[in-house]
Each structure stands twice: as C-alpha cells, then as structure tokens.
Amino acid sequence: MTREKRIPFEVSVDPFYMECNMEHLRRGVEALNAGKGVEHDIIEVDE
Numbered sequence: 001m002t003r004e005k006r007i008p009f010e011v012s013v014d015p016f017y018m019e020c021n022m023e024h025l026r027r028g029v030e031a032l033n034a035g036k037g038v039e040h041d042i043i044e045v046d047e
Helices: 019-033
Strands: none
16 A cells, blocks of 8 residues: 555446446336235255
C-alpha cells in the first residue's frame, strides 16, 4: 500500500443489492404474502 499508494484490491458493490434486483425481490415477497407462491420439495444432491 505504501509503495503503490493504493489498496491492493478492487472495491466494488455486490450486484445482489442493485435496485432492479431489490425490486424483483420485493415483488416476489408481495406475491408470497398474497398467497401466490408455489411450494417445492427440497432437491438433495449427492456429491
């Protein structure tokens, strides 16, 4: 850091929290709260 006068990594924002994704999540929550969700079984994966 001293020699290059910068931090040794790139700083970025997690794309999960982008406004368009947050709006998609809000719509999904509203649909679930309105009873429009579909229940699925858990899929087990053998490794």
